[in-house]
Amino acid sequence: MRNDRRTGDVAIAAASVLALGCAVLLLAGGTEHPPPQPSTAQAARTDAPGAGARAAGTAARALPPSPPDRIRIPAIRVDAPLTGLGLTSSGSLDVPPAGRPDLAGWYESGTTPGEKGTAIVAGHVDNADGPAVFYRLGAVRKGGTIEVDRRDGGTAVFTVDAVEVYDAKHFPDEKVYGPAARPELRVITCGGGYSRATGYRGNVVVFAHLTGSR
Amino acid sequence: MRRTTRLLTGAALAAGAVGLVVTPAYGGDSGGLEVFPSSVEPGGEVTVHTEFCPRGAAAGDASAVGAGSFSLVPSTHDEQAAGRFRVPPSAQPGTYEIVATCAEGGKRVAGDLVVTLTAPRGQTHPRGGVKTGVGGAFGHDPVRTAAGVTALAVAAAGGTWLLHRRARGDGI
Numbered sequence: 559m560r561n562d563r564r565t566g567d568v569a570i571a572a573a574s575v576l577a578l579g580c581a582v583l584l585l586a587g588g589t590e591h592p593p594p595q596p597s598t599a600q601a602a603r604t605d606a607p608g609a610g611a612r613a614a615g616t617a618a619r620a621l622p623p624s625p626p627d628r629i630r631i632p633a634i635r636v637d638a639p640l641t642g643l644g645l646t647s648s649g650s651l652d653v654p655p656a657g658r659p660d661l662a663g664w665y666e667s668g669t670t671p672g673e674k675g676t677a678i679v680a681g682h683v684d685n686a687d688g689p690a691v692f693y694r695l696g697a698v699r700k701g702g703t704i705e706v707d708r709r710d711g712g713t714a715v716f717t718v719d720a721v722e723v724y725d726a727k728h729f730p731d732e733k734v735y736g737p738a739a740r741p742e743l744r745v746i747t748c749g750g751g752y753s754r755a756t757g758y759r760g761n762v763v764v765f766a767h768l769t770g771s772r
Numbered sequence: 773m774r775r776t777t778r779l780l781t782g783a784a785l786a787a788g789a790v791g792l793v794v795t796p797a798y799g800g801d802s803g804g805l806e807v808f809p810s811s812v813e814p815g816g817e818v819t820v821h822t823e824f825c826p827r828g829a830a831a832g833d834a835s836a837v838g839a840g841s842f843s844l845v846p847s848t849h850d851e852q853a854a855g856r857f858r859v860p861p862s863a864q865p866g867t868y869e870i871v872a873t874c875a876e877g878g879k880r881v882a883g884d885l886v887v888t889l890t891a892p893r894g895q896t897h898p899r900g901g902v903k904t905g906v907g908g909a910f911g912h913d914p915v916r917t918a919a920g921v922t923a924l925a926v927a928a929a930g931g932t933w934l935l936h937r938r939a940r941g942d943g944i
Contacts, residue, residue: 567934574930577923584920591909622817622856625808627849651898656906668897670808680902684909693909709808710819711847711854726901735897748905761901772848 593683594697595723595749596762602720618768620741621672624710629662629679629745633702634694640706642666643680651680651746659690669741671706672714672768676738679706683747683758692747696721696762704743704766716743716766723750725760734763741768804881805872811886815861818870820844821854822881825874828853830881837868837885844872863887 630637643652643663654663662681669675682690702718724730734744743766750760804824812818820832821844828846834857835841844855853872864887871882 567937570930571934574927574934577930578927581920581924581927584916584923593905593909622819623809624819624854624856645896645898649896649899651902653902653904665898676897678898680904683905684907686906686908689909690905692904707849709806709821709847709852709854710856711821711845711849711852713849724901729901731897731899735899746902746904748903752905752907752910754907754910757907758905761904 591689592752593689593693593695593747593749593762595751596696596698596721600698600700600721602722602765616769617740618715618770620674620768621708621712621714621771622710623670623673624708624712625666626664626671626677626679626706626708626714628707630705630707631695631698631702631745632705633699634697636662636691636694638662638681638691640664640679651678653680653682656682656685659685659687662691668735670708671716671743672708672712672741672771674739674741676735676742676744678735678744678746680746683749683762692745692762695745695747695764696723696749698745698764704745704764706743713772714741714768715770715772717769718764718766720765722763722765723760724763725750727760729761738767742766743768803883804879805870805883807870807883807885810884811888812859813889814859814863814887817856817858818885819854819856820870820872820883821847821852822872823852824879824881825853825872826876827851829875830855830872831875832857833871833873834859834868834885836870837863837887839863859885859887865889 626640628639639661641654641661641663643665646652651665654661659682662679665678669677671677681692683693684690698718698721700718700720704716706714708714745764747762748758749762750758752758805820805822808819828851830844830853832842832844832855838860839857842855842857844853847854866887868885868887869882870885871880873880
């Protein structure tokens with residue numbers, strides 16, 4: 559009789575400890591997955607301007623203008639359709655609809671990817687339901703490849719020069735959006751720290767230039 | 773080979789013309805050919821594409837703007853036909869019709885190209901950051917939270933039971 563009770567008590571104790579462990583795991587850890595952010599090693603080199611770009615790959619000849627259809631970033635398993643984006647009333651780049659987290663967009667009044675100049679692509683890092691198309695953009699590294707399928711039937715291949723994080727208050731418009739003498743690409747999403755009160759503090763920006771086509 | 777191609781192209785153009793005369797609704801006279809950029813300076817390059825040609829081959833005609841004929845070939849990554857031409861530097865501002873005739877079936881598709889003397893694109897670039905996230909990746913999953921609360925309740929119940937037993941002096 560007493561032994562039975564003892565066994566029961568031990569079982570209850572074990573179950574309680576197990577339940578407590580589960581509760582801690584479920585409630586405390588594991589529910590927050592901040593998107594990866596680039597390290598300072600991925601930033602553009604300031605000591606030798608252009609050195610990083612030359613090391614990463616020779617610039618390819620510019621392609622004629624053609625709107626893009628898809629973007630692929632193999633290193634972070636992105637393969638997404640592109641929609642055209644305009645500007646908001648405040649002059650910032652509009653974004654794809656929040657209900658389409660798998661969709662990226664490009665600034666269609668600007669340069670087309672592969673053409674001489676700065677082409678701009680943007681996509682969500684997350685929406686209210688969880689991670690979106692560019693959730694892992696901050697994990698892209700220098701020398702990585704970005705491919706853009708174009709409507710003229712070709713594919714523009716870009717090589718990553720740098721991955722930077724900018725605070726929204728000090729966003730370097732000219733550096734990110736300004737004109738370029740060769741075909742360049744920017745891929746942008748939200749990043750730079752997050753707080754529930756103010757949201758994401760800034761943006762992750764991938765800088766790349768055209769190194770080939772097929 | 774070249775002769776064959778020319779003959780085929782000629783036949784396709786003729787078929788297209790006949791198709792237009794006999795069944796005007798078939799031609800899709802306005803539309804079907806996407807022209808990019810839709811507005812260009814003299815000397816600029818233009819890409820056209822259409823999804824209406826079977827197997828993606830077509831003969832393009834940009835003679836309206838003085839750029840002559842060009843070919844549309846199948847895209848490497850989808851079923852569309854795409855081609856390009858350069859607007860002559862001497863082209864006058866105005867709206868011109870660019871035409872393509874499918875190699876197969878002879879369907880005729882067209883699109884408008886505007887030639888303008890001022891650069892229509894790339895004049896303004898965006899300002900400031902981009903609002904591409906709301907923090908949803910940080911959100912607590914409601915199912916997970918409910919499971920956690922349940923597990924916590926089970927642990928509390930078990931603990932209370934044991935403490936109660938101990939206080940009563942039943943011993944563990």
